Amino acid sequence: MGESLNFQDLFKKSMLHLEAFRSVSYTDVLIGLIASFGIGMLIFYIYKKTFRGVVYSYNYNVTFVLMTMITAIIIMTISTNIVLSLGMVGALSIVRFRTAVKDPLDIVYMFWAISAGIATGAKMYPVALVGSAAISLTLLWLSRRKVREQPYLLIIRHTEEAITGVRTQLRKLNYTLKSKTVRKDYIEMTIEIRLRDDNTAFVNVMSAIDGVLDVSLINYTGDYAQ
Incomplete structure (x- = not known):
């Protein structure tokens, strides 16, 4: 029977394997970085194309490209040595992100970038490419369904x-009355409506009615007005 290999022996052998860095294939590294960059740019395009928030942030979108490439580099590094993998886990465990994410869909893009980086770093290019293509098509399809009918708040003072x-x-x-406030000089109503194809001609017609002071139309997401 062969000798059992304990953790100490494994640790020593892993330290000796640091010499493997001298035989790193620069071609594989370059292919991994190019693949992660390409997928990151795909995420960049899909996020910009499907963005429905208040203010689009270019810097926030760029982080998805960099996150994909950095994750790929990390995976390529820790896959060569168990010591580095343990050290990387310890180093990343102390990182804390304080940036507030307002839209839950942004978290999906973060996981997409990390997952694509892991797949490319592990040289699983078909998984990264096919998976990213499927996610892209799904997001584009869902974003078009959202555009067809959007909720708005119509505020009328008359x-x-x-x-x-x-x-x-x-x-x-097709409306739902949300609130009605009666004051001495005017009445204010807040109404929820759903529109298709951004047809807002009725706002001009309603504002032209005698006695209507002002009409405001606000895009409404359910959490906050835009």
């Missing part, structure tokens, strides 16, 4: 004389 005209216009819309 006097008593405009009640009939306002109600006539509201009957043409």
Whole structure:
């Protein structure tokens, strides 16, 4: 029977394997970096194409490209030596990210970038490419479905004389009354409506009614107004 290999022996052998860095294939490293960069740019394009938030951040989007490449470098590094892998886990465990993520979909893009970096770093290029293509098509399809019908908040301030005209216009819309505030000089109503293809011509018609003070249309995501 052969001698059992304990953790100490494994650790010593792993230290000796540090010499493996001298035989690193620069071609494999270059291919991995090019693949991770390409997938990162795909994530960059899909995020910009499907973004539906308030203010688009270029710097935030660039982090997905860099995150993919950095993750690939980490995986290529720790795959060569067990000591480095343990040290990398310890080093990364002390990192804390304090940036608040407002849109839960942004977390999906982060996991996508990390997963693609892991796959390319492990030389699993078909997994990274096919998986990224499938995710891209899914996000594009879902974003188009979202554009078809979007919720809006319609805020109307009008006097008593405009009640009939306002109600006539509201009957043409699929709406839900959210709030109604009656003041001495005017009435304010907040209404939720759903629109297709950004057809907002009714706002001009409603604002032209005698007695209507102002009309505001605000895109509404469910958490905050945009």
